[in-house]
Amino acid sequence: MQTTAGEIRFQELIDADEKVEPRDWMPDGYRKTLIRQIAQHAHSEVIGMQPEANWITRAPTLQRKMTLIAKVQDEAGHGLYLYSAAETLGISRDEMQQLLHDGKQKYSSIFNYPTLSWADMGTIGWLVDGAAIVNQIALQRTSYGPYARAMVKICKEESFHARQGYSILLALSRGTEEQRAMLQDSIDRWWWPALMMFGPHDSDSANTPQSIEWKIKRVTNDELRQLYIDQTVPQAHYLGCTVPDPDLRFDVDTGHWSIGLIDWDEFWDTVKGNGRLNRERITHKVKAWDDGAWVREAATAYAHKQRTELEKTA
Numbered sequence: 214m215q216t217t218a219g220e221i222r223f224q225e226l227i228d229a230d231e232k233v234e235p236r237d238w239m240p241d242g243y244r245k246t247l248i249r250q251i252a253q254h255a256h257s258e259v260i261g262m263q264p265e266a267n268w269i270t271r272a273p274t275l276q277r278k279m280t281l282i283a284k285v286q287d288e289a290g291h292g293l294y295l296y297s298a299a300e301t302l303g304i305s306r307d308e309m310q311q312l313l314h315d316g317k318q319k320y321s322s323i324f325n326y327p328t329l330s331w332a333d334m335g336t337i338g339w340l341v342d343g344a345a346i347v348n349q350i351a352l353q354r355t356s357y358g359p360y361a362r363a364m365v366k367i368c369k370e371e372s373f374h375a376r377q378g379y380s381i382l383l384a385l386s387r388g389t390e391e392q393r394a395m396l397q398d399s400i401d402r403w404w405w406p407a408l409m410m411f412g413p414h415d416s417d418s419a420n421t422p423q424s425i426e427w428k429i430k431r432v433t434n435d436e437l438r439q440l441y442i443d444q445t446v447p448q449a450h451y452l453g454c455t456v457p458d459p460d461l462r463f464d465v466d467t468g469h470w471s472i473g474l475i476d477w478d479e480f481w482d483t484v485k486g487n488g489r490l491n492r493e494r495i496t497h498k499v500k501a502w503d504d505g506a507w508v509r510e511a512a513t514a515y516a517h518k519q520r521t522e523l524e525k526t527a
């Protein structure tokens with residue numbers, strides 16, 4: 214089969230580490246992979262607002278409440294940048310919502326766990342946003358221009374989130390015995406789910422080889438997970454805490470922390486919709502979408518009115 218000019222140009226862009234833009238020809242699989250990943254990423258940002266919003270009314274001080282509100286609001290903004298990036302690939306925001314609501318597109322496994330204590334607000338900021346940052350720093354170099362550019366702003370805000378989380382945990386670590394116990398309990402519950410965020414081991418990751426070839430992913434799941442473990446374990450120790458892994462060892466030969474076995478049954482159960490809170494999260498999301506219909510209609514009608522008036526004066 215003859216190679217087209219579009220195919221040649223696409224490969225040149227990839228080889229030269231330049232960005233593919235919406236106007237460029239791209240293979241169907243490249244477009245589909247990006248829609249899948251960016252939509253999943255956007256949905257994660259939006260669904261991820263639920264576990265933290267749950268604690269806004271119970272924040273212990275006005276300062277903590279303001280910071281938490283700002284963080285949750287940032288996540289909505291991240292969702293919007295990402296939906297916009299996905300739209301440049303030829304899918305509409307409404308379609309993506311429908312696919313999520315019907316269980317045909319995913320969101321991160323991590324958001325199917327409950328937030329049981331105030332310490333969880335700190336642990337989510339530190340461990341969950343911390344994991345997101347490790348992944349997203351690599352994604353700043355992804356080959357699709359709109360996705361890479363969205364990542365730059367998102368990463369800046371995520372690093373504020375990680376710091377606000379760690380600041381909550383530092384305060385607890387210097388608090389009473391009860392507060393320190395709350396902190397340790399929170400790390401115990403979130404550690405393994407945070408490691409699962411990076412996805413299955415490379416040997417079981419169906420999408421990684423092609424995504425690496427297209428430079429959509431720049432680093433594999435296991436490489437990112439290791440980077441994260443190496444930077445996070447000392448931070449846990451600095452808090453005076455441990456991570457719940459009896460097999461955790463520092464390997465002096467490799468210079469890396471090695472961990473025990475991840476419970477992949479729990480991971481796949483959650484990914485397939487049978488995690489602790491999958492049903493609640495989607496039910497809440499669908500309700501919010503339905504309740505917000507009048508806002509979308511009003512905004513569309515207003516935009517239409519503005520356009521009509523502009524056309525009259527043109």
Ligand code: 3HC
Pocket residue numbers: 249250253254255257258261288319320321322323341342345348409410411412413417418419420421424430434484
């Ligand atoms: N949760 C749910 N599903 C997951 C998952 C997770 N943590 N990890 C992997 N999967 C799914 C994949 O989507 C894939 O299923 P599919 O083919 O039906 O879509 C399957 O498991 C096999 O995994 P692969 O490794 O083959 O999939 P990918 O190559 O897509 O790699 C990924 C998975 C590393 C998560 C990649 O998609 C990625 O980097 N995504 C962008 C980052 C992202 O989505 N982050 C969400 C984190 S939360 C967040 O950012 C919010 C912040 O505020 C904290």
